[in-house]
Amino acid sequence: MATATVETGQLTDRELMAHLFRRAGIGASQEELEAALVRGYEATVEQLLHPERQPELDEDLIFRYYVDFHESRKIDSAMSHWVYRMINTHRPLEEKMTLFWHCLFATGNSKVEAPPTMLQQINTFRRFALGNFRDILVDLSKDPAMIFWLDNNENTRTVYNENYGRELLELFSMGIGNYTEDDVKECARAFTGWTFKNPIPAAKPYGRFKWEFEFRPDLHDYGEKTFLGETGPFDGEEIVDIVVRQPATAQFLARRLYLFFVADRPDQAAIDELAEVYVQSGYEIRSMLRSLFLSDYFRSRRAYYAMVKSPADYVVGLLRLAQDYRFPKPGIYDVAFECRYMGQDLLNPPSVEGWHTGKEWIDTGILVERVNFAASVVTDPSKPGIRKIVDTLRAAGDLVPEQFLDACLDALGPLPVRPSTRAALLNHVEKQGPLRFASADDPAATERVTELLQLIGATREFQFM
Numbered sequence: 451m452a453t454a455t456v457e458t459g460q461l462t463d464r465e466l467m468a469h470l471f472r473r474a475g476i477g478a479s480q481e482e483l484e485a486a487l488v489r490g491y492e493a494t495v496e497q498l499l500h501p502e503r504q505p506e507l508d509e510d511l512i513f514r515y516y517v518d519f520h521e522s523r524k525i526d527s528a529m530s531h532w533v534y535r536m537i538n539t540h541r542p543l544e545e546k547m548t549l550f551w552h553c554l555f556a557t558g559n560s561k562v563e564a565p566p567t568m569l570q571q572i573n574t575f576r577r578f579a580l581g582n583f584r585d586i587l588v589d590l591s592k593d594p595a596m597i598f599w600l601d602n603n604e605n606t607r608t609v610y611n612e613n614y615g616r617e618l619l620e621l622f623s624m625g626i627g628n629y630t631e632d633d634v635k636e637c638a639r640a641f642t643g644w645t646f647k648n649p650i651p652a653a654k655p656y657g658r659f660k661w662e663f664e665f666r667p668d669l670h671d672y673g674e675k676t677f678l679g680e681t682g683p684f685d686g687e688e689i690v691d692i693v694v695r696q697p698a699t700a701q702f703l704a705r706r707l708y709l710f711f712v713a714d715r716p717d718q719a720a721i722d723e724l725a726e727v728y729v730q731s732g733y734e735i736r737s738m739l740r741s742l743f744l745s746d747y748f749r750s751r752r753a754y755y756a757m758v759k760s761p762a763d764y765v766v767g768l769l770r771l772a773q774d775y776r777f778p779k780p781g782i783y784d785v786a787f788e789c790r791y792m793g794q795d796l797l798n799p800p801s802v803e804g805w806h807t808g809k810e811w812i813d814t815g816i817l818v819e820r821v822n823f824a825a826s827v828v829t830d831p832s833k834p835g836i837r838k839i840v841d842t843l844r845a846a847g848d849l850v851p852e853q854f855l856d857a858c859l860d861a862l863g864p865l866p867v868r869p870s871t872r873a874a875l876l877n878h879v880e881k882q883g884p885l886r887f888a889s890a891d892d893p894a895a896t897e898r899v900t901e902l903l904q905l906i907g908a909t910r911e912f913q914f915m
Contacts, residue, residue, distance in 0.1 A: 461751055465864050466491060469754055472915040473711050474498050474743060475542025477767030479835050495743045499736050501541030515778030528565040529796045530786040532572060536766045537775050547579035548572060549762060550710050555590055555622060556804035557599045559797050567661045568797045571595040583733040584694045591686050594646040594661035603645040605638055607671040612638040617802055628698035636675040640689040643670030694733050700725035707738060712748055713756045714808040720747045755866060755914040758811045761792035763915055764820060768827045773835035791819050824907030829900040840899050844887045851879040858902045867911045875905060
């Protein structure tokens, strides 16, 4: 799928900042964007890269209003809890990286069938979101949901199960073609005995208990192993040490970060740059992302609106723009289900490969779902963010059709559109002439604004980020 526009030239400060918040976060309100413009691009990048400096969400408040979130007996509660966090986070890059790791280390409740354990995995991803890749892989290998998802609880010194060892090399770190079948077998041997304690059955009034990692020495193979050309009595952590040193791992992770944050099509020169940072930084994700966000390829117009929004980006981005659900209220389940209806069933990816992204996020049915959801958000002037857009246009005074259209495109982006799209939108606006507010709360003028926002939300260009 092509990009949303073919415009050339450097991005304006406002365009660049909005671009950063779409990619390094999940959208932003107008206030957040204005504050970041005052702060400056590089300072905003640094703030995003250090989420620990921003306040955490008040989980007690969330659990007080959404009581079912605390136990998350159903996957719907767990999914809605995460979506609420994405909408309200003060740490957008931390949440975006949590989504990245969930897409890369895809684990599904369809098999695990333990929503609290799935949320425990998401919390692990959040805790190490921008950390060291070596530490992330070690923690992933100890995660009970992953252990059960890929059957490592059945991997013992008497009966090997290669599922986790294979996917660790193929899908999580190196990629096909960079290891042998013997390497898979030796990797599996090193992870024998990495399992979880017998889960305590659900009991009233405590609900379901979370699963806990356990190392079983009696099930571990302590024998000598030869893995990727190195020999020794390796355990799982030593296998990870070898894996993260591989050039293939640097290339693999750099490619995945590029495809997630920059464009749906890879650029080998940019990937090589990121791979070099991976090596020089000692496998630090924060360093790789700093290089990425400050790079020319990320800040170029070629990358601007060059990616199809994932369902999570689409749904959460709209709600952050509208400043909706900034406090717990009914309806959060319906919002979370929108991600599912659009093809991204959070906490339940279709397979260990995760979701197929890019143009595969869009088909006829999903496009209708997207357009309808956008309409339900932007046509509601009671939402603070939408009210802010209306008030901004009212404060600007009378606006001729082109000014009116440009202001709405700026409010939803700034969003570049093709000449044909612009002509169609302008034709609609011109039928009713200039935008004028007869009073501070003119319902007819307000309706014109929200109607135009709805039409923009239905465009092809709005599906990109």
